[in-house]
Amino acid sequence: MLKKRKREGVQEINAGSMADIAFLLLIFFLVTTTMDTDAGILRLLPPVVEDEVIMDVNKRDVYEVLVNDADMLLVEGQMMDIKELRAGAKEFMTNPANSVDLPEKRRVTAAECQQKIGEFKSYVASAANAEAKDGFQKSLDKWEDKLTAVKLLGEFSELPPNAVISLQTGSKTSYDMYVKVQNELEAGIRELREELSKEKFGRKFSELDDKNEEDQPLIKAVRLVYPQRVSEAEPVDVTKKKP
């Protein structure tokens, strides 16, 4: 008997159950896999300022969005439905009718940029200390960015630097509502950027690649015209505020 078996050679392992084993493992990984790539609304919080500076902000430069404890919206002193918020934010950013209640847009021209760049270059060169030099350098960079934007987009009107969408909530406002509001504001800004990008470059803004060196100045220019200005500032109790 034994001799006979040896002659037949080593018996082949049956691979029929391989598929079953693989299936078992597959199902395990299928179940444990969480395919969630975390996505969300990115925001940058403002740093804490030691001495609270009370800034004199023009009322027309602030787009006040209040959400009360019952998730109701009060925008610029008016009750508003969430569906209208996107259009409202867009109107605030563009001020198409040059309304006196909305921020005053200012034309940026190449000549002005060049003049300012010249000015700040001389300031940087003659700055008394490092701190002042840094400050001037920052302004210089800002004007240089504006000049590239003008070159890419043509003359554009710019939002005043302190124009801001201020979002304040009550302490019992639901997080869902908060995210919805943030989402609408974000959507408004995104739509404006898309429109501008389509008009000037013939491409979607979302298709511009921030890792591509040719696209980087385009993105920067579009962002300069429509900056992301949703303030995450100091929470104020809305309930104490009179509408």
Added chain:
Amino acid sequence: MSRFKDNSSKGTPAISTASLPDIIFMLLFFFMVTTVMREVDLLVKVTLPEATETTKLEDKALVDYIYIGPPQSKALGTEPLMQLNDQFAKIEEIDAWVKAGEERREEVLKPKITRSLKVDKETAMKIVTDVKQELRKSNALKINYSTAQGR
């Protein structure tokens, strides 16, 4: 003419299943590679709110998570609690948590760390605002409101 007839009369041969294990293995490897094992056990219930204007968080290694929501176990009530790593934490503990998160990474990457807030959509804003204030104090300014893709 007759050639065609000949073929049809033979009937279809059985499909070979010999390559089945290979196919399954391929799927298996795909899932093995893409799987990210959940690092923490959730102690709070989180149903994310929906949003359309989302950005994907690129580098998972540079994201720390804060979970806020009602606790899973009913014994702890229904008030929203905050979970850091794998335990409940008080608001004041955020600072230490931020520091610990920074310690784990290289110096150059510190400003790039994003704190992703995974907050249940029914939560009242108070706790979220408090957490945000605390994050500001700890100079952890890059945050993300984690959302589900809507519509």
